[in-house]
Amino acid sequence: MAPQAAPTLLKRLVDDAHQTYEVFAQDYQEAAREVAAQRQDRRIATATVSEITFRRWTSGKVQTLPQHPAPLILEHMYGHPARSLFQPAPEASLRALAVSTIEESELDMTARDAAAHAEDAASLTVPDISLDRLHDAILDIARTYNSTSPPEVHRKAKELLLDAQDKLERTQILRQREQLYLTAGQAAAMLSAVCFDLGALQPAVQHSRTAILYGQIIEHGPLQAYAHGALAFLAYWSGRPSDALNLVHTAQGFGGLGATARSRLAVIQARAHAHLGDREQAVRAVRDSLDTHHSDRDELHDDIGGEFGFTPERLAMSNATTFLLVGDATGAEEAATHALRLLDERPDGARPMLISSQASTDLARARLLRRELDGACEALEPVFDVPRDWRGAGVLERLAAARAQLTHPDFRTAAQASDLGERIEEFSAVSVSRNLGGSVHLALDT
Template sequence: MTLDQLGDDIVALAREYNRTSPFEVYRRAKDLLGIAQSLLERTQVPRQRERGYLAAGQSAAVLSAICFDLGSLPAAVSLSRTAALYGQVIEHGPLQAYAHGALAFLAFWGGRPADSVRLVRTAQQFGGLGDTARTRLFAIEGRAHAHLRDQAAAERAVRSTLDQSTGSRDDLHDGVGGEFGFPRDRVAMSNSTTYLLLGDADGAEEAADQALQLLSAKPEDQRPLLISTQAHVDLARARLLRGELDGVQAALEPAFNVPTEWRGAGTLERMAAVRVGLCRPEFHGAAEAIALGERIEEFTAAASAQRLGGTPPLAIEP
């Protein structure tokens, strides 16, 4: 009964992740991980231990994701390693792939894109993965190659995110879904960031626009605020590459209105990249650039109290 309830609670949290206050997600995920670890200490029944390890791995994965959003990169890395270990114990391919994909993502955030490529390649080798899992890993791979300025490999990975259509599914990325899922709007947002790293303003704007269109087609209460905010900032960044200050401001306006608790690490680092871009020589002395820069600094300062840790390196380099 306890394992059944624990499993239900983890599924609910993963599916409510993008509609729940980040600190509430953090609290609940931490509690669920503690319960799962406690249950593992209390049973030696093989089937119960297998379910306990799966619950612990899923809880650790969700907790890792929210620690990243709240700005604690070291905690996120440690928890993803924990999730990978639990997945290894029970030989659960999708959980191991998700955790290694998260470690690959965290590696390029930590300034180690070559390590990111290695980790994502490991993740792609696990068995039992469905189309969603493979799409997510190709999106991460594209970002890693873009950090390495390998345009051909990055673009090849982006194309692969759009080509996974075998109809295969797995019990984590598809069965649980939510934060473990990777829907088309998230694919488009991630690909937009990849294009930004490559300096491709047109590709970035097209992908960001696609993400926002897909999100706008969803009921308002089902739109993931973290993803939509990042897509808006990516759109602004693409326009900034072309020197379109009016377009930058229009794209950023929805992001400026996001409550402080929803300004996750991905959003803050994207905003920081826009702030750096506004300091380019061609914008020197422009009143609109100065005003936008000040608003970004205020936006970031208001969010700083909502973070668990320090600021990691920029996700999008100037």
Template sequence: MDESRRTVLFRLATRMGIRSYRAFAEEYSRAAEQLRGEGYEVAPPPGARHYERLLTKGGVKTVPFRPTALVLERMFQLPVGDLFRSAAEEIGPREGASGRALCSPVLNESELLMTARDAASHSSEAAALRLDELTLDQLHDDLVKLSQRYGSTPPTEVFHEANSLLQQVQVNLERTRSPEQQNRLYHAAAQASALLGAVSFDLGALAPAVSFARSAAQYGKTIDYGPIQAYAHGMLAFMAFWDGRPGEAVRRAQTAQRFGGIGDTARRRLYAIEARAYGHLRADEQAKAAIQAASEQTTGRRDELHDDIGGEFAFDAARTAMSHATTCLLLRDPTTAEEFASRALDLLSTQPEDTAPLVISGPAAIDLARARLMRNEVDGAREALNPVFQVPPNWRGSGLMERLIATRVELTRPALRGAPVAVALAEEIEEFSALSPARRLGAQNPLAIEA
């Protein structure tokens, strides 16, 4: 159609992307709702046929009544009379970045005051939605202390404290609009979720453990924090081989190595996990290579999570040796396993008794016992297990119990089966295992430490 037959309304509606009746009616309804909220009387959108007449010069004999005109003027920022002029007469309007035609509206003082009051109200709300920095400092300190006490605190107590801290973080995230504070809170949420994942696993609850580990990884991704993502993916790798998926565990451990900002401690942990996964695959050469790679992480690089906060996030020489002992048992190498287990226990013996982490000393002692059983040394195994049998029930987590199950299986080998001392030790293991929190939670014992 000749442009002289089109109205300015047609030209503006086309530029604004609302030429179709449906799009026009939706935009009209939004503008009408705004005006209604300001106390104006407005009319519903014109019908589809009436709308088409509005787009044609001379299509209507008179301009719309005031309730409709108000909405059209708000939508197109022009007096209603100008909207029905011929598009050929239109003086070129200025266009914003969105491509919508913009004309300077006529303002009055009351509108300016209303806008100013809205801005003042919003800024007051924003200022109010900022937490006291002491609240964030306390959350950080509580998480650090809990992480550092992890190895000497009963798992059930760790779970309740970590859960309480995560809930505090989630509430406080709703109370601040400060990007800096939100970043600190996501850090805290990631750490609390990671601790909940670790303790859920210790309690024998694999499904919640995996869910918490994924949450920790997601929080870390939100703030682009590599160390917590590496830790969480390492947890998922560990849980994968514990659940009978060692191939996936290898892939996850290698993925975790690629996160930025991680130091030697984090890499040593990930190589140790990778070695365990290869052990489950009976891939001797790859497992030994990963053990060697773990020992070569000596560049001096550090990160805040694994080194400064430490505790459960740390992976010191004793923990590394304990993990390697388990890998060597998977490879049916009792001599090297005994060397690593003994090294772990020697390193722990230099620590004060009340600070030595049972989550490391218990498994290391069991690995030492199992290495001796592989050489048919039942008395030596019983001696190694003496301190383990003193562990209180609420400390008997999955890491401890899975090793004991494997030790119990070792006692069924033909060379030991039926020997009175072996039968007595097997019965003692069964009685000890019956009272573990993991057993009471109904946890299964997959072949994480295979016989």
């Protein structure tokens, strides 16, 4: 039979004070608030302790100090160094331990505790090669985003975020923590993008806010700008174009942004103005998005690129949607056609399905504005071949707008319009994504 672990000083103090778990937990929370006030750190004030943790602390089997802020709170409660609390209690009485006279042995113990704590902190690190692997992983996710199905992107980005968060708990090296916060923020940004494509607006918003917080911790301008731009994009999809404009203005104020980042923000700004019905400002923002005389780069939008970037075909596709919102069928058709032409120039297998399907749908919608039913059917034909997993919310909403256009009186007696409407409904019904709450933000006046 294994010998019973000697009672720790913490166990002796708890027993002598007749502290049940309930009393200990109450005293612990009160001490947490006092420590928070002393250190002016509000995060400490909310610290609590579970009964399982209480039992483990008093069992005599704890080998390392609990995580911050528990050592600070326990020292405040009992007046002894945290490390001493988890060591076997001295044979002397507690009254002897509590005398105010500072003896040499106590000074030695304090020095040993400080050295042990420093050694523990120094041991908290992760291999640099692991950080390189995480960096390669975010590169892969971002750059293969448009050639990977949304469910698969979600799985990869989620694993990467959890991995980065786990490693943040294991290192105290500032350089490593900064890199891990950046990777975590990038993974959260990718999760926001894919949640949108899967038709889940609220998780997309939350992930963007998470990315903003990680970017704020390390003062990373491009990451904060990207995430604010994503929030602006999500705002006008939620029917809040004024909020979208405010978010764009905030994003434009971050430092270190390259030309790609500014072009992306101008596209989002144009769409927000279009949702507000401000044609003049929308067209002006479209022009700003096409102003490519700047050559500045940043490490997120340009060096990593991919989903963080903003390719010419994506820019043209997005501007086509803006033209549709302001009722400019000619501008929309020209922009959508330009996007598809650029996509056709890509090598086999490198044509982003999400972008091409949205551009084709916008081309069809532009033609429906001019009552060109045959041309709209032709434009939508490749869209109906898109596999189920690739039918993102962006194309579903555009198709919903096209379906609404088919109810125009000019199409009422056209069998071709009825057939096209049914195909749109069947296509959308079996999509892995879902429409964003039946929104009508992209619907056109018919």
